Amino acid sequence: DIVMTQTPDSLAVSLGERATINCKSSQNVLYSFNNKNYLAWYQQKPGQPPKLLIYWASTRESGVPDRFSGSGSGTDFTLTVRSLQAEDVAVYYCQQYYSSPLTFGGGTKVEIK
């Protein structure tokens, strides 16, 4: 199984500042056949289901604000929130879909400082 490790577990960021979340996979999730990283990011607010933000490691889902961006390749990935807004307070998860079982990181809780 591919283990997804997120850091930090939580972070507090001032409004308008940058939030950076890291995700490391125990195995490569880059498929050489199509040069795509099988990595997605989700945002979950209390009492709600998760919401897809980013897929293929860096493709923003339709309707997601452009302050959210994903980067990285192979085993190391980053979700960046460029200018944190109050509505961005949530738990963020990475997920690999390279192989079964599909696995998630443990989550990163983002709060306002």
Place this chain on the structure above:
Amino acid sequence: EVHLVDSGGGLVQPGGSLRLSCAASGFTFTDYWMSWVRQAPGKGLEWVANINKEGSEKYYADSVKGRFTISRDNAKNSLYLQMNSLRAEDTAVYYCASSPIFDYWGQGTLVTVSS
């Protein structure tokens, strides 16, 4: 607009059974693999099972293999999860979601396994 409506959760005793349902609308159900994902209270996300578009391929997390069965009825745009031999550690909110990129999610249904 896409809608996934999860239902069937509730309180069940250890060793009991429950069948979850997910009704899909607003998208072409037969174009998607589908999954069940669960979240224990205060915990992270755990993929449980998925099924291919035709319903002929099914995969399970080791934690539920042999106890849970995923199925779908494409004529009814519906996804199901039959859960048998339930344990306390199966207590969670269960979400249906399109797969393997989870772009569509249900609102979740709470399953509580307790005596």
